[in-house]
Amino acid sequence: MDWLEQELKEALRKQEPSPDFMKRPRRAPVAPVRNWLAAAAAVVLAVGAGGAYREYEGQVAKQKVMLAMRIAGSNMNHIQRHILEAQQ
Amino acid sequence: MKRLALAALMFAAVLPAQQFKFNLDGVGAKASDSVDLSLSGPMLQFAAKFLDGKDPDEAKVKKLIGGLEGIYIKRFEFKKGGGYADVDLEGIRSQLKAPAWSKMVGYKSSTDGENAEIYMRMEASKIAGIAILCAAPKELTVVNIVGPIDLDSLAELGGHLGLPKLQKK
Numbered sequence: 001m002d003w004l005e006q007e008l009k010e011a012l013r014k015q016e017p018s019p020d021f022m023k024r025p026r027r028a029p030v031a032p033v034r035n036w037l038a039a040a041a042a043v044v045l046a047v048g049a050g051g052a053y054r055e056y057e058g059q060v061a062k063q064k065v066m067l068a069m070r071i072a073g074s075n076m077n078h079i080q081r082h083i084l085e086a087q088q
Numbered sequence: 089m090k091r092l093a094l095a096a097l098m099f100a101a102v103l104p105a106q107q108f109k110f111n112l113d114g115v116g117a118k119a120s121d122s123v124d125l126s127l128s129g130p131m132l133q134f135a136a137k138f139l140d141g142k143d144p145d146e147a148k149v150k151k152l153i154g155g156l157e158g159i160y161i162k163r164f165e166f167k168k169g170g171g172y173a174d175v176d177l178e179g180i181r182s183q184l185k186a187p188a189w190s191k192m193v194g195y196k197s198s199t200d201g202e203n204a205e206i207y208m209r210m211e212a213s214k215i216a217g218i219a220i221l222c223a224a225p226k227e228l229t230v231v232n233i234v235g236p237i238d239l240d241s242l243a244e245l246g247g248h249l250g251l252p253k254l255q256k257k
Contacts, residue, residue, distance in 0.1 A: 061127075061135035062146075068125045068159045069149050069245060072231045075222045076243040079204045082195050 105129060105158040105234045107209060107217045108183040112162050115172045115228065119164035129157040129235075148245050156235035162228075169201075169225040177223055180230060181205075184219050192218075201225045215239075 105128060116122055127135070132153045139150040153159075164171065184191070184207040194205035202224045209217040218239065220231035233242075 055138075058134065058138035061131055062138040064125055064127060065132060065135040065139070065153060065159070066146070066149060067123070068127055068161055069152065069242070071123065071125075071161050071163055071229065072159065072220065072233060073242050073245040075204070075220050075229055075231060076206070076239065078222070079193060079195065079206060079220070080243050082197070082204065083193055086195060 106160045107232055107234055108180065108219065110160070110162050110230050110232075111179045112164070112172075112176060112228075112230065115164055115176055116162070118166060118171045120167045121165040123161060123163040125159065125161040127159045132156050132159065145245070148241065152237060152241055152245065156233065156237065158232075158234040160232040160234070162230045164228045166226045166228075171226070172223070172228050176228075177203075177221065180219075180221060184221075189219065 106126075116124070136150050136153055139146040141147050141150060166172075183189075189207045189209050192206040192208045194203075196203045202222070204222045205220075207219040207221075208215060209219070215236050217232065217234045218237060220229065222229040
């Protein structure tokens with residue numbers, strides 16, 4: 001028997017539990033209600049984050065539209081003024 | 089034949105609603121400042137939900153973009169003249185021809201070297217789009233608004249919104 005075999009045999013040796021094993025407090029199983037609460041909180045967080053991102057995207061889109069209308073409108077106005085000046 | 093028609097339909101679906109090509113990539117490289125806006129119909133309708141109806145300017149913009157299918161803008165500023173060539177403008181003008189397009193107004197100023205034109209696209213006796221081409225020695229703006237738009241309201245809006253400062257490149 002080489003040293004490795006000896007080590008394995010020692011590590012896997014059958015051991016009886018200590019006499020107070022059954023008296024030790026056991027972790028109570030997680031109540032299903034708590035699971036549901038955690039899932040609901042995750043959903044609320046995800047929906048909230050999604051809403052905030054949508055709001056951000058909407059504000060960016062709005063700024064782009066306002067910029068587009070400013071550029072288009074200003075050019076339109078500029079051309080109209082020149083035409084009116086030329087007519088007068 | 090059916091397959092070909094389906095392929096054409098699918099290709100058309102991915103094409104932007106822009107009514108003419110700007111072809112100004114080379115110009116953009118020479119610009120000191122530039123704005124490139126490409127707003128599709130769904131994007132405009134999405135943005136409209138965030139425009140405040142109680143704000144007078146935003147309320148006007150909301151009304152104006154109501155039936156639009158897109159707004160496409162390229163605007164360049166140059167530190168010195170010669171940032172673009174006549175051939176760049178011709179590349180755009182050549183697409184704005186009858187029968188689809190008609191030139192509404194145009195002016196050319198010899199004093200400040202400015203050249204501006206407005207083209208209109210009519211479909212079934214209704215405005216289906218406008219193109220604005222404004223070329224000054226140190227500035228070039230090309231606009232394509234797709235869909236029905238009230239030109240007077242647009243000009244009036246531009247009169248008091250003021251032109252924003254361009255973003256640095």
